Amino acid sequence: MPFRGLWALPGGPTQWDETLTGTALRTLVSAVQRAPGYLEQLYSFGGIERSANAQRLVTIAYWALYGESGSADGQGQPDPNVAWFSADALPELAFDHAEIADYALARLRSKTEYAAVAHRFLGETFTLARLRSVHEAVRGRPVDPANFRRQALAQGNLIDTGLVETGAAHRPARLYRFAAAAEPPAASA
């Protein structure tokens, strides 16, 4: 067992009456104890070096986004076999999971419709500054607040809730919601 003791991505075998997305969601929720804000198929890995003992192993990888935890988060006891890591400081991963993680990060950065999913890192409502910080984290560089504001609002899918976020030592910021947009055509995966 060359990978004994290493961290691995959550996952598991699909079942005969379960869609691929269903398997991804089930195994992910089982590990995290919380539903993701976004889930999308990433890529299928089936290199022959993955398969030991003459048994073929194909992994259909998904990637997910988690927003900020609401009030009720880890209501159960934390599982010591589950942990979060920063993409900047991943530990050594078992199997070819490091490659899968790299691929997922590249996909997130290059996603054209990125603006449509970034808000899923946040809660239900958020300020433009919070949304901008998500973009800055993903893109890895500062973003001009003025230009970001115009661009984000011009997309037409941010709804002003009328509420503001007070408490900070400066002018309060408006809180926005994301308008439900048309999902991509599912593709019955």
Place this chain on the structure above:
Amino acid sequence: MPFRGLWALPGGPTQWDETLTGTALRTLVSAVQRAPGYLEQLYSFGGIERSANAQRLVTIAYWALYGESGSADGQGQPDPNVAWFSADALPELAFDHAEIADYALARLRSKTEYAAVAHRFLGETFTLARLRSVHEAVRGRPVDPANFRRQALAQGNLIDTGLVETGAAHRPARLYRFAAAAEPPAASA
């Protein structure tokens, strides 16, 4: 057999010592009797309605591009069970293959790095007018020749062969080759 007599996309089961790309390439070449100019994983389909008789069926779909045939094309006898169809006039397809075909076409149209693969519809050398016609076919609308020329050459991956294509009743056009570009990181599929 509800799909008896319908056309289907080429494909087949993967083998235990074969990569996914290998399976795609093998089954495709077996049907077409010719190697594609481009091959890329498309999406994995695993809806439960695909699986009959309590046997689970997951399809990992690939899409490919074929260039204009060189001198030696169908040197064998044409297989009556293999045919090409225009995407505008597909016959009814078996299983969920129509959905897969739609997905492939959408992917081709939306591919950001589209400029990097369009030339694979053509032969080794080609004029800018030929390359432009590929773009026009995919995008479904005419493209300004002057602007296309500048944009295509600005990508920096077209190499002027120094040759020209004569014979037409107008000024001869230069022939270009596509410079070998860095492949995406393979992802050991």
Place this chain on the structure above:
DNA sequence: CTAATAGTGTCTCTGAGACACTATGTG
């Protein structure tokens, strides 16, 4: 008041596209 961020106005620069123009082949 000051500090700090929210939010607005506006300039510049770049790339896409429209389109007039010149170049060079065949018939």
Place this chain on the structure above:
DNA sequence: CACATAGTGTCTCAGAGACACTATTAG
């Protein structure tokens, strides 16, 4: 020569980004 397409020059317009400026809160 006429004609058709190759190939060049250049204008306009829209969007990205830089950055100065005003607005509004906490302390």
